[in-house]
Amino acid sequence: MNFGKLTLNDEIEKKLSSAVDSGTLSHAVLLTGGTEKERKELSILLAQAVFCSNEPKPCLKCDVCKKVKAGNHPDIFIVSGEAGKQRSIKIDTIRDIRQRAFIMPNEAPFQIFIILEASGMGEEAQNALLKILEEPPVTARFILASRSRDDFRQTILSRVTAYAISEDSGTAAGEKENAKAVKAAEDIFTALVSKNECRIMMSTGALEKDKKTFKAALEKLILMMRNSAVYMYNSQSSGTDSEKRFASVFSAGEIIEMQNVLKNLIADADKNANDNLLVTRLTIELSECIRR
Ligand SMILES: [Zn+2]
Known part of the structure; x- marks a missing residue:
């Protein structure tokens, strides 16, 4: 071919x-x-x-x-x-x-x-x-x-x-895991834009009992937020529709705050904190961010 x-x-x-x-x-x-x-x-x-x-x-x-x-x-x-x-x-x-x-x-x-x-x-x-x-x-x-x-x-x-197509196709299991993290990240991202706490809670549920996916999803979220922030300052930059929407709903300060929440949680996940508590914290702390 x-x-x-x-x-x-x-x-x-x-x-x-x-x-x-x-x-x-x-x-x-x-x-x-x-x-x-x-x-x-x-x-x-x-x-x-x-x-x-x-x-x-x-x-x-x-x-x-x-x-x-x-x-x-x-x-x-x-x-x-x-x-x-x-x-x-x-x-x-x-x-x-x-x-x-x-x-x-x-x-x-x-x-x-x-x-x-x-x-x-x-x-x-x-x-x-x-x-x-x-x-x-x-x-x-x-x-x-x-x-x-x-x-x-x-x-x-x-x-x-x-x-x-993905470059890092690797094993089928790894690919599935990665797809799960991306899907969860996108769901959480959309839930944040809706500013609906119930939706945030539902979207984070997919990350329970799976620390690897939890971290991968949070890393992906940080990246999406970064793209939104870049788009905020340069509307010529490329971004997905949801990233653009995110930029119109949140201020740069709010985005940094959310990124910090995610970074702290990733650090805590590395310290072997209880998995389910991490998801609960993610839900509560992100909800706090959108409530302000
Ligand atoms: Zn031909």
Whole structure:
């Protein structure tokens, strides 16, 4: 497989190359990890690889490759949710995909349905998608992309072949742990923005009894807060939507205060403090920060 300008780690390149080159790429692929941009680029590249008839696939030069890249291939449908925003992909959108999937392709042997930031599918949308993943028409292919495997129900995961983009893919267990920390950090971050103490309490619950994830999540939170603070002073700097929202809700002083709470807790976690007490302290101390 030709990855063009995209640089990925050896492991995923090897796995995808072997599937693409042997023509055995699964009818439903899930890409996780990496950045939103990487996920999108790889999704398009895979779609090109499925349709391109030159070697190595995709050649990126033929009409088919160009059409896919330009977004005007009639047999490719792309929908995209918003990262981390539940239900940003409507159930009707998935129902529409289900109907389209049974129509014959126009010029390619398949239709490819690409669902980017698929974490935007709520429970109902995931159920609707599951139905078609379970009994897909032979002419339909699916490429899903999302931050983490944890964004999906097990029933969906069992129907797709997943590839992790993340550089530090390492072991599957390590990857899962990391994804859990990132998800928890994002949940806590959103809860803080809502200034709702109940939501903060619910969001920190995921970190109980798991000190490693606890620390990783807090480190990630500190980083997100730092990005918000940078954005506050330079609106040209890149930041996720939630980081920008965070910057509009809290002052620089408040952000520093929250970061200090997190840093102290990480230090205490290193000193072997009681795990569950750490989560309780995190909840109480962050709640105090937003109450002021
Ligand atoms: Zn080509």
